[in-house]
Amino acid sequence: MANTPPDFDAVVVGAGFSGMYMLKTLRDKLGLKARVFEAGSNVGGTWYWNRYPGARCDSDSYIYCFTFDRQLLQEWEWSERYPEQPEILRYLEHVAARHDLKRDIQFGTKVTGASFDDTTQLWTVKTDKGDAVTARYVVAAVGTLSATNVPKFEGLESFRGKSYHTSQWPHEGVDFTGKRVGVIGTGATAVQAIPEIAQQAKQLTVFQRTANYCVPARNGKVDPEKVKARKADYDAIVQRIRSSFFGQEHYFIPKSALEATPEEREHEFDRMWDAGGFAFWLGNYQDMFFSAESNRLCADYIERKIRKSVKDPQVAEKLIPKGYAYGTKRQPLDTNYYETFNRDNVRLVDAEADGPIERITPTGVRAGGTDYAFDILVLATGFDAMTGPLKALNIAGRGGAKLEDAWKDGPRTYLGVAVAGFPNLFTITGPQSPSVLTNMPVSIEQHVDWISDCIAHLEANGKRTIEATTEAQDKWVAHVNEIVNMTLMPGANSWYMSANIPGKPKAFLPYLDPEGAGGYRKRCDEVAAKGYEGFALR
Ligand SMILES: Cc1cc2nc3c(=O)[nH]c(=O)nc-3n(C[C@H](O)[C@H](O)[C@H](O)COP(=O)(O)OP(=O)(O)OC[C@H]3O[C@@H](n4cnc5c(N)ncnc54)[C@H](O)[C@@H]3O)c2cc1C
Numbered sequence: 001m002a003n004t005p006p007d008f009d010a011v012v013v014g015a016g017f018s019g020m021y022m023l024k025t026l027r028d029k030l031g032l033k034a035r036v037f038e039a040g041s042n043v044g045g046t047w048y049w050n051r052y053p054g055a056r057c058d059s060d061s062y063i064y065c066f067t068f069d070r071q072l073l074q075e076w077e078w079s080e081r082y083p084e085q086p087e088i089l090r091y092l093e094h095v096a097a098r099h100d101l102k103r104d105i106q107f108g109t110k111v112t113g114a115s116f117d118d119t120t121q122l123w124t125v126k127t128d129k130g131d132a133v134t135a136r137y138v139v140a141a142v143g144t145l146s147a148t149n150v151p152k153f154e155g156l157e158s159f160r161g162k163s164y165h166t167s168q169w170p171h172e173g174v175d176f177t178g179k180r181v182g183v184i185g186t187g188a189t190a191v192q193a194i195p196e197i198a199q200q201a202k203q204l205t206v207f208q209r210t211a212n213y214c215v216p217a218r219n220g221k222v223d224p225e226k227v228k229a230r231k232a233d234y235d236a237i238v239q240r241i242r243s244s245f246f247g248q249e250h251y252f253i254p255k256s257a258l259e260a261t262p263e264e265r266e267h268e269f270d271r272m273w274d275a276g277g278f279a280f281w282l283g284n285y286q287d288m289f290f291s292a293e294s295n296r297l298c299a300d301y302i303e304r305k306i307r308k309s310v311k312d313p314q315v316a317e318k319l320i321p322k323g324y325a326y327g328t329k330r331q332p333l334d335t336n337y338y339e340t341f342n343r344d345n346v347r348l349v350d351a352e353a354d355g356p357i358e359r360i361t362p363t364g365v366r367a368g369g370t371d372y373a374f375d376i377l378v379l380a381t382g383f384d385a386m387t388g389p390l391k392a393l394n395i396a397g398r399g400g401a402k403l404e405d406a407w408k409d410g411p412r413t414y415l416g417v418a419v420a421g422f423p424n425l426f427t428i429t430g431p432q433s434p435s436v437l438t439n440m441p442v443s444i445e446q447h448v449d450w451i452s453d454c455i456a457h458l459e460a461n462g463k464r465t466i467e468a469t470t471e472a473q474d475k476w477v478a479h480v481n482e483i484v485n486m487t488l489m490p491g492a493n494s495w496y497m498s499a500n501i502p503g504k505p506k507a508f509l510p511y512l513d514p515e516g517a518g519g520y521r522k523r524c525d526e527v528a529a530k531g532y533e534g535f536a537l538r
Pocket of ligand 1: 143
């Protein structure tokens with residue numbers, strides 16, 4: 001029994017950035033037999049599903065890509081600073097073709113269960129297409145923002161118009177011309193979509209639960225000289241982003257905002273504001289995430305900008321965030337977002353000032369006692385982030401223990417890449433790793449490299465399983481929470497804090513290493529160098 005050969009060495013779930021690179025590594029570097037299952041009908045993950053108007057990355061394109069293929073870094077030309085979804089999807093399709101990945105990916109297939117057999121020490125992975133395959137390793141490359149969150153609005157089914165969630169957008173697109181449109185949500189996705197929809201729709205109503213601090217994207221063509229210089233410097237860029245705090249070329253100003261004179265501060269704020277993108281968020285004064293007083297100075301600056309952009313002072317007031325610190329929610333990048341509220345065909349319904357959504361009606365939305373009529377409803381209501389896609393895999397580990405039960409009070413992992421009681425299961429950018437706090441391709445490549453080195457180590461040393469110890473996991477969970485509790489992050493009702501979904505156990509989902517993602521990388525490498533400290537290898 002114990003020697004039953006498995007169908008595959010490894011099963012990978014998901015074919016976005018993570019699953020694609022994991023397959024490449026397992027197959028072409030380690031020479032293993034791997035199978036990828038992907039629910040969508042193509043590669044791309046996030047960029048396959050999220051086709052809403054205005055969908056684009058917020059990371060700079062020159063680093064929002066794979067770095068393992070240095071030749072491709074030289075050859076690929078991004079059209080803009082933040083390319084749109086179709087272009088990123090084209091890039092990922094190109095990578096799949098270039099590395100001949102599709103022959104090992106089974107598309108249109110959702111993994112519905114994975115269970116570990118203590119006797120054979122193999123995983124059995126089941127799919128909605130009736131597959132039941134065995135494998136020694138399972139790698140969850142299911143994404144962090146891939147489990148769609150549709151809030152349980154009363155009456156949603158009764159709506160007679162069309163409704164779309166932004167992450168399940170029809171491939172043929174949606175024509176808003178002449179339509180009355182309601183958008184629910186004002187997170188990073190909505191901030192991209194609202195200005196685009198407003199240009200087409202007859203009337204657009206935006207339902208806001210929580211106002212967001214938005215900073216300018218400043219998208220556009222990148223100066224060809226800059227592109228050339230970056231291409232010449234790619235080796236160093238890769239080094240820098242790998243050792244950086246957030247997987248980006250943004251660095252904190254190494255002092256407190258309170259130490260700067262008002263003039264100096266204003267000058268720095270202007271500089272970051274003008275640079276656009278994540279500069280203001282990730283390259284601000286170093287105590288911005290820790291000191292409420294410093295944070296307020298940043299928030300004040302953004303509030304002044306909002307008041308300047310939005311003509312109606314009452315609307316501006318509603319758009320100004322209240323009750324949480326700047327930067328503690330995912331930073332939306334703004335291209336005409338605030339200005340869109342100056343249009344005659346756009347109105348804002350704020351849960352606090354105007355009353356929350358009470359229900360969806362056959363003709364639209366009832367909020368604060370008022371009925372709003374729509375032809376189209378857009379749900380920009382985000383995701384069951386990080387834990388959602390993993391729990392949906394129905395994973396049973398040693399002794400049939402369910403991951404869902406192990407995580408009933410929030411995720412418990414070791415390094416965000418493994419879970420005690422679930423041998424040979426790896427989670428790429430899993431909960432309690434830097435993941436969504438970083439430029440994701442950098443964290444994805446780091447995890448894939450670490451996982452493949454780990455598997456190579458097991459193979460070379462005749463070990464059948466690796467499993468995080470409960471002790472190491474408990475320490476890691478305590479450490480993750482200890483660090484985040486030193487910051488202002490827990491004060492926000494963010495999806496980072498699991499607070500976007502009623503009833504979701506309150507937990508900080510990613511991990512903020514005191515030395516950033518670069519520091520986390522060092523920790524992971526040290527664990528490996530010490531013979532996989534905190535893991536049991538058998
Ligand atoms: C709108 C949007 C914009 C973003 N912009 C940025 C950005 O600017 N910068 C950044 O760093 N990150 C960004 N992200 C995060 C983004 O998810 C990552 O950058 C990256 O694409 C993640 O790749 P992945 O392969 O890990 O996951 P995904 O791309 O989410 O791919 C996971 C895949 O797994 C599949 N899957 C899940 N469960 C199953 C199952 N049970 N069976 C079969 N298949 C399954 C899904 O169908 C999906 O295709 C953005 C996310 C969104 C939603």
